[in-house]
Amino acid sequence: MFNALRKVLREWRGLQAFKRIPREERTLVFYSEGRGYWSYFEPIYKALQASYGAPILYVTSAENDHLLATPLPGMRAFYVGEGSMRTVFFATLDADVLLMTMPDLQSFHIKRSPFQVHYAYLHHSIVSTHMIYRAAAFDHFDSILCVGPHHVAETRTREKLHDLPQKTLVQHGYGRLDTILASGRQGPRIHHGDPVQVLVAPTWGENGLIERHGLDVIKPLIDAGLKVVMRPHPRTRKLAPAKLDEIVAHYRHEPRFRLDEDSDATISLLDSDIMLSDWSGAALEFSLGLERPVIFADVPRKVLNPEYTAIGIEPIEVQARKQLGVVVPTDELAELGKIACTMAADSKKWQTALSDIRKCWIYNVGQSGDTAAAYLVSLIK
Template structure:
């Protein structure tokens, strides 16, 4: 690779790459020397790339490391990196959904919104950390999703189109409601798209197979692979979710409400309450949609309520987005600006 790059973008998988690509594009446009590292990645044409397992990253040289891959411990980070930057790959909380210690070893966290900054500040106080900076930068997903937006108006046959996006892990809406939910919605005449979390496709999950087998021949049912496509994001009228970060993306991008099924929250850090902040995925639900019990009648009733006038939610959702997704649509430029300042600070 020659001399060490200014910025090394690290991804443990192809999925993780999408969150940093807008930053890479703008950093290159500003003249920064950038490279990618990770196993089996498909990187932009002409990009410098080191095909390497994350276990060997410590042997790669770079001034600044940037990654959206969680679980990268400090002893695996490139040696000699002056700044080590975490880019959250979801709008959900950093202190409840991720295990304790996930963001140890980083010098900077590029926060998606005010909630992330409050969470990192709380982690710093709790652990006595003074050299980890929470920076309000934004979230790069919109810039990537915007490139997948279909030309022309959404497909429509006069039916209400419902996107169902279950989160990964135990207690999601597929596990709790499963087949009966889909059967009921299809019987009610809704066009239904199932778009599970990418981990369902990467790691495999027995919850999808029987459901798809039962619904695959129904003309109103579609299974969308969230690793490869995002058409339903642009086509759907409403979304049913549990605690998926994609539900917030749908609401903030489309300015349409989400019907939240009240299932147990996803908790990977049992000690999150000691830190203080209420996780966004718990507090935001009633500000960008409705919360209903995990009962078929309640779900159907909730959809009918939202379908009456989904556009009335737009202004309220925009106000919420200002706090939770800063620099909306400008992540790449803002991120590149912060990286440029880090480089200049180092050179002075």
């Protein structure tokens, strides 16, 4: 009880500290819904600092956000939690621009404020807007920083279909992909006698790969002599912890198995030869960023908008399965080890094809931060 009270008090203090900032200094606000989201903001922050020296007010719902203790140059950081203080923050916000990665603005308890704030949405996944998101997820933003042409086509089609006001659609790109590309680790991984590593990184929900199949996914990979890093979605830890604990307990003495619940998990990504996924957007980051193939387990689609077919556009995550790797039916999961070994042996042939796909699907490869920074500065009053 006392811990809960202390948490609420800390959130209240964070909200009050934000409100004490003079209005003329509330030009550009970043809102982060969790600690793992900074990687999407970071390229934009760096470009803003390098080219404009633009100050940032960083508001986070993550109690353990490292930027609270050590804000970056040009940044002031505030903690408002996920409860009533966050609701008040949004309801009373008075600033020029708010950049956020959280969809569904205006649909639930997070509302637009009565002040003249420009709400800009920053995509935190390459996937399409109309299948794994709720129907109105992006309707109430003023502008959207689009990853690629698919986001523009989907958004404009929905606007016409439902007679919605046109938003400003910025040909932005994808900062997290730029960061992966900057690692210089594209193509087949160099081995030093260590086994092939498979990164198991599925989405969350009742149809998620871990939730539905658990040990049946990991066992054939371990049995084939492969290293396995399991990187569950944070929501899986919240909604299906027993599934994760079962797998970890089963392989607690297996040196070739590791659970990675780091919200960033960049090291696991870079050090893996193949990804095993389902409908997760992480598969597109891995494949397009590292030019390495993906195994897609054919679990039921993750659908939060049952009317997604109405716009007549096939989601990019559906298209991706045909071009970024191979699809394995769930009744053939026992063959995953053999499939992964074959793909690893042929990984070089994937590199050129995946590089070409990236150029077609993603805007401003390597320069997304500069593009976003220029746009955001243009919005400041």
